Amino acid sequence: MLLVHPVNEVVKFIPVLIGSVILGTNTGNPLWGLIVLAAIVGFALTRWFTTTYRVGTTDIELRTGLIQRKKLSVPRSRIRSVDIEADLLHRVLGLAVLAIGTGQHADSSEKFKLDALDADDVPRLRTVLLAHTAGSPESTAEQQVPSLRKDPPVSGNAREIGHWQASWVRYAPLSLTGFAIIAPIVGLAFQYGFDQIVFSSQAVHSIEDGSAVRIAVAIVLLVVAIVVIVSLAACTRYLTTYFRLRVLDNDRTLHLRHGLFTTRQITLDLARFRGATVNEPLLLRIAGAAELEAIMTGQSPRQKILPQAPRSAIERTLAELLAPRAVRRPGAANELSRLGDSAREPTVGRAHATVSTVALIAHGPVARRRRYTRALSPIAIIAVVMLINCLAGEYFSPWWWLLPALAALIAAALANDRYRGLGHAVLPATDDSPAWLITRSGSLDRDRDCLEAPGIIGWTVRQSFWQRRSGIATVVAATAAGKKRYLVVDIPLDQAWDLIESATPGRLGRR
Structure with missing residues (x-):
């Protein structure tokens, strides 16, 4: 760690080092850069000397800081x-970072991380820290915890429900991650005067002095270059982040392992699992792909299980993930293990193909009309203003009328897609599975949420002024997991009470 800390801090303070070098060059004192570098390295070294931790029988403590x-x-x-995380330098040195989560959101400075652990000791330490959640002896749990230096074994107790494939990288450019990577780099370059170099170059002046065709060609080439760069950035991030992703389920915990340079292992306690979300952004949906996220209590509201992947792979993993809750209850896993895999697998296939593929109930003509009204009203107002100006004698080219016309076509298509994506369903409880609430909404960013009804702790039936006049409402299911609030939007009011009663019988009482 005497090597890791200085390297990490130097990388973190690269802009400061660049600024100090520029300052030293302009003032004729090149030692400024060396002074700042020495200060950063010295500060990094103090972290190793001032950090201690202790794992006790009842608690775990971490002490750090020099001045504070x-x-x-x-x-x-x-x-x-x-x-568990391990970047390339950690892996070379045989070290790992162990991060502890308590189910509460905390700033990066307040997160409990042990950075300096031997990679061989990390699996056993994780087993000890999670022994109270597994409800089993440490020796049994330790056999199920994968090692950081090798792939997790697939055994009868830990079955693989999903894995990454290299061909999935073709879906990476269909997300906005590429823009998120390139934008800060471009902003930093412009901050240091890169824009002045570009706009004052001879190539730009030659385009400005050229014809309209040359300008159009330059714009097209610029757009193509941006798309290529952003796509390459998205693919690179996708490969480095999710390389060799594997999802293992041992009926008690869910293990995720992925990463090319920085490997990460995530252990999720299935006792806190409350459902799953299929995220379907517009571009991914057109390409027949989606993303899968878990709904967990005390976890990030967007705990990703599978990244951008074909819809068939998402549905297959979702069906396994939403296995009957009977196999999650204490003692049920041991009973199924005695019966064998032949008795367990057909149950999964029968019960939860319905949760993942159930047909949703449409919300009716009123919901359709509201989508078209919201999408077309702003465009209609703009068209009326243009017409008033035209009648008042203000002249403008007739070509300007193409703008609201094209916008109306796009808005109508968007409104139709939003209504088609709107729906809900309630699956009643069975002997081996609780009731489920399935809700879907959105167009540009569409989510289909599958939520366990026992995880719902409260209901809200909300009506705006216009909803009251139309006889519809928005039903909000409150839960301690995931996004905390799951909405069934613009449902007919008489169906709202039936939905609540179907999902949580007896919760309404007498009205």
């Missing part, structure tokens, strides 16, 4: 997740 001493203490009974 900080002590973090977490009771072991509050630990909900233990994540």
